[in-house]
Amino acid sequence: MEDQKQKLELVKKPTVNDIARVAGVSLATVDRVLNRRPGVRAVTVQKVQKAIDELGYVRDTAAANLARNRVYNFLFVLPDTDNEFVEAINSQIAEQSRDQFIERTRIAIKKVAPFEPQDIVNILDAVVSLDVDGVAVFGPETPSVRDAVKRLRDKGVPVVALVSDLPSSERDHFVGIDNVSAGRTAAQLMGRFVHRDGKVLVLTGSRLARDHLERRQGFDLVVAEEFPHLEVVASVEGRDDPDLIYKMMPEIFETYPDLVGIYSSAAGNAGLIQFLSENKLSKDLVIIAHELTPLSREALTLGTFDALISQDTGHIVRSAVRLLRATSDKVPFNKAQERIRIDIYLKENLPP
Amino acid sequence: MEDQKQKLELVKKPTVNDIARVAGVSLATVDRVLNRRPGVRAVTVQKVQKAIDELGYVRDTAAANLARNRVYNFLFVLPDTDNEFVEAINSQIAEQSRDQFIERTRIAIKKVAPFEPQDIVNILDAVVSLDVDGVAVFGPETPSVRDAVKRLRDKGVPVVALVSDLPSSERDHFVGIDNVSAGRTAAQLMGRFVHRDGKVLVLTGSRLARDHLERRQGFDLVVAEEFPHLEVVASVEGRDDPDLIYKMMPEIFETYPDLVGIYSSAAGNAGLIQFLSENKLSKDLVIIAHELTPLSREALTLGTFDALISQDTGHIVRSAVRLLRATSDKVPFNKAQERIRIDIYLKENLPP
DNA sequence: ATACTTTTGAGGTTCGTACCTCAAATTGCC
DNA sequence: GGCAATTTGAGGTACGAACCTCAAAAGTAT
Structure with missing residues (x-):
């Protein structure tokens, strides 16, 4: 038949x-x-x-790129810190550069002084004279950065914001998580994990970082709405600095002897971990932190941390590249694939 | 200079x-x-x-595929049920077919009678006479299926196992989560969320499904190790059937009046949800279920469910296609990108 | 050394698209 | 209607690789 x-x-x-x-x-x-x-x-x-x-x-992009011998030159602008999370993004880019190379895309990285908007602006303004087809920016949302992004886009260069959004600029896309939701998620876990009445500390990075603010905001909302047994005390700014955080902890525990949980919403976990393990405090406290890194992973495994909120750096980098390429080619993209998830990690669902 | x-x-x-x-x-x-x-x-x-x-x-695969006018023909073998999860995979395939089409890959779907290994075997054996470059199988791990997969691979056709692994066969890859870890994750959440002493019910699908067994196994382990205040009672087999589950619930609650949690580790959540909401039981019980679907999403939003363990169907389908392509081309792939995550969803981190 | 076989080279065509040139056709304008 | 400007067509080359043919070269056997 x-x-x-x-x-x-x-x-x-x-x-x-x-x-x-x-x-x-x-x-x-x-x-x-x-x-x-x-x-x-x-x-x-x-x-x-x-x-x-x-x-x-x-259009058959593969054939078209072949014919015009096209090479995508993308630039990633990252803060120059030794922060584990930024380091992870950094090494993801390096790692994926190899694969991207064979797909006709070259990725360069520029490090800028953190919290130095002018540095970012200078780089962005220099881009046009280079042969760059797209830029991914991980930086603070200041007026000058916003304007520099606008200038770039006006010249036809695609720009995506990485991790921390630049909504007021006209970036083509944002690649990262919704930080208000991340904060809400942390709060829900905190509320569920803590069984006693008491105070909860939010350890934040900087008042200037949009993502940190948003997390705090989401966290407060959910605790207020759903968990009356908890009280969130004023944020402590750790400036993503492990040493500073380590030094601040004793005073915090003096001030709040009835602390039942800590939400470490930024970087610098090393200081927190050190203090907690030296004082054997992890058993009595629920600690929720951000970003899966070697350090936080170990803390989670050992029970120092109770949960992690994270975002997949590999996904972020791949997504940024795909979006820059799609924008550059004026081609649609798969929205669901580019959505960065708010990952929750317990010690049970860590990747191998 | x-x-x-x-x-x-x-x-x-x-x-x-x-x-x-x-x-x-x-x-x-x-x-x-x-x-x-x-x-x-x-x-x-x-x-x-x-x-x-x-x-x-x-090798420049794009140029090579252009030159040889290559088209990848892949076949997805799925169980023919109205199960929401399978339906999600189904529609992901359909959705992504469009994008894949422009990338020279055609995807066909074959539905087989669920729990009918012979049906799968017949299809797999028929594949060789078709012009198929790779097969993704979502089915039970029976000896006959295993042998059919082996036969296919011996004829040079790449095969990946979808969602439920076929480890004893020589499938090229498994695309899905580690179900023991998924069960462990559910247990950790259950243990943390339940504050009272009491019994926990595991609602499973079938004793024959490897993934269900593994979840139960992981769940039991963690409860036993870490949560002495909980007691896991004998599994109830819901056969992924909402009606059956709905009918079984009253008897369960008679038998275990001190139930504090339910781990719904398989499909058929509709029956559970209906029973719970009719009897206004969701407040007193911690319910953890599997797979983010419209139904489970609503249950989570309304507070009927407390958490979901899930796996991203879009990711699964994309990953299967990428792996089939890479295997077919004898080309390496990015392991991290192909790892399917065990997603934890609370109502706070649901995707928009 | 001859005949024979195997290996190698040179060259061409194709895939789908980009981009270039030059001539021919069409259009607009007065 | 005539002229210039604009628009269109025809044809070629290139990209990187696959695949084909045919002839030349090298190797092997007798």
Whole structure:
């Protein structure tokens, strides 16, 4: 009944030649329309456009990139800290550079002094003279950075914001988690994990960092709404500095002897971990921290930390690259694939 | 000092021509070696191989696929149920088919009667006569299925196991979560969320499904190790059937009046949800279920469920396709990217 | 050394697209 | 209607690799 050697589907994609045939024009004209080259009358453009729509033509990017010998040059602008999370992003970029290389994309990294908006601005302004097809920025949302991003985009360079959003600028995309939700998630876990009445401390990084503020905000909301047995005390700014955090802890425990939980919403966990283990405090306290790193992973495994809220740095980097490429090619992308999840890690679901 | 129009990097990939030049042979010979065509002396093969290694040549798959006009034909074998999770995978495949189409890959779906290994075997054996470049199987691990997978692989067809592993067969990859860890994760959440002493029920699907067994196993281990205040009672088999589950619930609550939690480790949540809301039981019970679906999402939002353990169906499908392609091309893949995470969802970190 | 076999090289075509040139056709304008 | 400007077509080359053919070169056997 059936063919003996059957194909599952034999449909094939329309090509530029099909468009030319259907539109009743020459290949050269189709090419002019597709690549927005001048010298085509509006009527003709419409004829071609109609044929494209009818056929459902989609440009074969692989062939196109081959033909034009295209190479995507992307630049990642990262804060120059020894922060474990930034380091993870850094090494993800390095790692994935190899794979990206064979896919015609080259990635460069520029480190800028943290909390130095002017440094970022200078780099962004220098980009146009370089041969850069897209920029990913991990930096603070200051007016000057915002304007620099705008300037870049006005010159046609795609820009994505990494980890910390720059909503007021006109960045093409944001690659990272919703930090209010992250804070809410931390609060829900805290509320559920803590069985006693008491105070909860939020250890934050900087009042200037948008992501830290948002986490705190989300955390407070949920504790207030759902967990009356907890009281969130004023944030402590650790400036992402392990030493500073370590030094601040004794005073905090003097001030709040009835502390039942700590939400470490920023970096610098090393100081916290050191203090807790030296004072054997982890058993009595619920600690929820951010970002899965070698250090936090160990703390979770040993029971020093009770849960981690995290975002997958590998995913972030891949997503940023895909989005820059799609934006550069003016091509749609898969929204669900680019959504960065708010990961919750317990010691039981750590990746191997 | 510097060029005024500088490129960030100017390195370019070696091509087949570079190999020919370095090896001191002709392009035709390089081609013969690369594509394992006969008629090349061993010495010459080695010369070419040496040049390839020296240059770090990597085949440009895009160009190669273009030249040979390659199309990947993949087949997904799924159980034919109205189960929400399988439905989600199904629609992910359909959705992504569009994107995959433009990337030269065609995906077909075959539904097989659930719990009918023979049906799967028949399909797998029929595959060889079709023009199929890879198969993804979501099915039970029975000896006959295992052998059929082996047969397929012996004929050079890549096979990946989906969601439920077929470790004893020689599937090329497993795309899914570690279900023992998933069970452990559920237990940890249960132990932390339940503050009273009492019994915990595990609602499972079938004793035959490997994934369900593993979840139960992981769950029991962690409860036993860490949460002496809880007692896990004998599993109840819901056969993924909402109606059956709904009907069984009253008897369960009679038998265990001191139930404090339910771990719904399989499908059929609709029956559980209906029973719980009709009897307003959700407040007193901690419910942890599996898989983020419209139904479970709503239950989580309303507070009927307290947490979900999930795996991203979109990721699973994309990963399966990437792995089939990589296996088919005998090309390496990014292990970290293909790892399916054990997602934990609270109502706070649900995707929008 | 001759005949024969195996290996190698040179060259071409194809895939789908980009981009270029030059000539021919069409259009607009006075 | 005539002229210039604009638009269109025809054709070629290139990208990197696959695959094909045919002839030349090298190796092997007698």
